[in-house]
Amino acid sequence: MKYLSPILAFVAFLLLNACAKPTFRLIDKPIIFDEERKQLSLEYLAKRHGIQQQQPYIKPKMIVLHWTAVPTLEATFDIFNPSLLPGRPDLQKASRLNTSVPFLVDRDGTIFRLLPDTTFARHCIGLNYCAIGIENIGNNDLTKAQMKANVQLVRYLKRHYKGIEYLIGHYEYKDFIGTPIWKETDPNYLTGKIDPGKSFMRKVRSRVKDLHLKGSPGLGGE
Numbered sequence: 391m392k393y394l395s396p397i398l399a400f401v402a403f404l405l406l407n408a409c410a411k412p413t414f415r416l417i418d419k420p421i422i423f424d425e426e427r428k429q430l431s432l433e434y435l436a437k438r439h440g441i442q443q444q445q446p447y448i449k450p451k452m453i454v455l456h457w458t459a460v461p462t463l464e465a466t467f468d469i470f471n472p473s474l475l476p477g478r479p480d481l482q483k484a485s486r487l488n489t490s491v492p493f494l495v496d497r498d499g500t501i502f503r504l505l506p507d508t509t510f511a512r513h514c515i516g517l518n519y520c521a522i523g524i525e526n527i528g529n530n531d532l533t534k535a536q537m538k539a540n541v542q543l544v545r546y547l548k549r550h551y552k553g554i555e556y557l558i559g560h561y562e563y564k565d566f567i568g569t570p571i572w573k574e575t576d577p578n579y580l581t582g583k584i585d586p587g588k589s590f591m592r593k594v595r596s597r598v599k600d601l602h603l604k605g606s607p608g609l610g611g612e
Contacts, residue, residue, distance in 0.1 A: 414542045419467065419502040421490060423509065426437030427473035430487035433511045438484060439573040441518045446510040451520040451543055452556035452601075453569065454563070456491065456513065457585040459529050461498045466527060469492075470504060484579055487512050488540065499535030501543055507550070514563050515581065516574035524545060524552075532590050541597045548601050555604055559591040562606035569607055582596060 431446035460466045470490040475482055481489070482611035491513045492505040505511060524543055526536045547555050554569075560583045568570045595605065 394567040397497045402403055411501070414546060414587075416493075416501050416503045416546075418517065419494075419504060420475075421467070421503060421504045422473055430445060430473065430485065431512075434447055434485045434487050434512060435510060435519060436500055438579075439516075441519055441573070441608045442577055447508050448519055448521070450508050450522045450547070450551045451552050452522070452558060453547055453554060454514045454516065454517065454523050454558055454560055455540060455586045455591065456525045456560045457529055457587070457590075458494075458525050459585070463502070463527055465515050466494060466525065484576070485512065491525045493522070493524045495524060495526045495539045495543070497527050497535050497536065498535070499539040501539050501552065507547070514527055514560060515579060516572045517563055517566060519573055520571065522526070522551075524572055526586055527588075530587050532586060537590060537593050537597075540594050542602075543599070544594065544598050545549060549596075549602070557595065557598065557601075559587070560585045561588075563585055565606040 428446050432443065433478055435441045435443060435446070458466045460469065466484045469476070470488065472484050472488055475488045492503060492509060492511060494502045494508055496502065500576060507522065510518065511523055512518055513525075514521050524540060525539070526532050528536070544557060558565075563583065564580065595603075
């Protein structure tokens with residue numbers, strides 16, 4: 391037959407789509423970014439990074455992967471949503487600005503965008519001014535679906551922001567101390583981090599090695 395019947399054509403369509411790669415999607419779930427958060431962000435840039443500017447946006451040079459250590463999306467969203475940092479007196483000494491990231495990856499790999507990609511967010515000491523943060527729901531039990539979502543998200547960000555040169559785990563941030571990219575006005579303002587784990591970082595890096603992103607200068611990307 392020259393043409394497929396409508397039923398056969400529909401079956402062929404379903405088979406082709408079943409074999410296709412999953413569609414990359416970002417679901418917008420915005421946290422509060424009011425005038426207070428804007429001013430606190432500009433204040434943080436000035437006091438912590440020594441950068442004076444009029445708008446709270448960054449020119450990204452790196453991507454930093456995290457885990458939340460909080461078990462659910464809803465609980466994590468509630469933590470990031472307020473403009474003011476709840477609790478954490480050790481961090482409040484540096485700034486009242488709440489922590490946050492542009493991207494949050496749920497256990498099933500669903501990617502939520504909390505802020506526009508290049509909005510300034512407080513998530514990585516010394517590097518916030520140039521780093522896009524990705525948080526993963528969970529702890530040292532991150533899922534295969536989350537790993538795949540991080541790979542997709544890293545590819546998306548590198549495609550859209552050509553200036554991105556680095557891909558690191560949060561645990562690697564101190565390796566940038568003493569390098570030109572490090573900007574923190576208080577040398578004693580540091581915290582210990584292990585997220586998102588070396589195994590998770592190796593898996594993500596191995597799947598985006600064609601992007602030629604640099605890792606930690608201290609550990610050679612491990």
